Amino acid sequence: MQSVDIDQIRSLPLFATMAQENFDSLVTGAYLQRFPAQVELINEGDLADFLYIVLEGRVELYSTGNDRETTMAMITPVSTFLLAATIKSACYLMSGRTIKASRVLLIPSEDVRRVLDIDPGFSRAIVDELATCYRSVVKATKNLKLRTAVERVGNYIIRLQDKSDGADMVELPVGKRVLASMLGMTPENLSRAFSALQSYGILVSGPRIEITDRAVLVAYCKPDPLIDDMTS
């Protein structure tokens, strides 16, 4: 593994506060792997053998059942996923696949649990991480239950602009098919939602979106910090 990777992982909130020797022992037992796009990493129902950390690329967490499939979350570098299953020695509730070529670090679950029991810094960091994850899922649920499809798309654009420091022109980080699934709708309806929003201050051309009148967009989508603010 590159030392730059190790530094990156070490600086994640989850690993920043633990003792150096425990961090070293986790990293030593870990596997670094490269995957092309569209590779199944994990399957829901399998026992949680590893904690995953995405270093590069993008991983989609999704669930199936009743002949349907639904995207639950999108993991962007650098962050971990499947922490809860790892800690509980339980099975995964979601499946995971790469949606672009990715570099992923796998830490054996038993190592994580062992260190968790002996390192208070790590334990405290996991508490924070889990609380954050929990709140994200709650926000995602509210987003889904309290908003229409068009509003979800609009608020997604607003968030995207915020992440781009308010630039007028933003670029979609994933294909529209995947984006639709992320936002809980079909690709057809995403298309229609974009058209609908052209009357509310945006201009779409391919993967590029121009926010021509943010005030109008905001007035229509009514972003809510209790749903959209990812920092709290």
Add this chain to the structure above:
Amino acid sequence: MQSVDIDQIRSLPLFATMAQENFDSLVTGAYLQRFPAQVELINEGDLADFLYIVLEGRVELYSTGNDRETTMAMITPVSTFLLAATIKSACYLMSGRTIKASRVLLIPSEDVRRVLDIDPGFSRAIVDELATCYRSVVKATKNLKLRTAVERVGNYIIRLQDKSDGADMVELPVGKRVLASMLGMTPENLSRAFSALQSYGILVSGPRIEITDRAVLVAYCKPDPLIDDMTS
């Protein structure tokens, strides 16, 4: 506070592993309160001043926005809620109200955070509790996104029967209006869902439900341990 209450709280997984003195200090600083039904306990957006523990009664967690309201979870005794907000010193993401007369213990958030930092047993228990909460929300989301309204009702009945040790006759623990909201549908549709399920092995009369043919019900509703098993 009654000592029987204290024992009950102490035996919760969240408080079972902490040092006695820390437990005592939490309980000493706590407030025990009684509320009638339909009292607003907390409002989303407010700062998390307390960790709540429901000792008796029932508390509904719900969210509002866009002129809509949606039930997020139902808290039954004896358990805690709003742990994540408490830990992160953040604001509540959900509002809470009693739906029957309830006894609730309030522990100041700063006490929880203080003890969390000094008691490894408590910290470890919080990790488990948060992981469990996280997984419940994920399961609830899957239930909502992957199933139709009728299937959700059917699986709810199946779970209810399991909790009643497989008795043929079960009783709804909450009114149908609230139940509908819990299951993410309108009261009208809950009514229709019950009618629809009469063809699949159940018989409804008021708040009492007879499971006449569990095999048929199960075949129709296809319960999934990755959604319905609350113990994993």
Add this chain to the structure above:
DNA sequence: GGCTTCGCTTGATCCAGATCAAGCGCAAAA
């Protein structure tokens, strides 16, 4: 008893979003 209230059911209609079915545009392969 009659009267209200409230929780529930039932029927009719409406609507957001899914599904089905073409078409279109662009990029890589031939």
Add this chain to the structure above:
DNA sequence: TTTTGCGCTTGATCTGGATCAAGCGAAGCC
């Protein structure tokens, strides 16, 4: 260049569930 394929759009139709609007029956109250 043409061809194939894929991602996206557009239009038409379908459907699960919401909404609107009565009815209905049991519990409380006068």
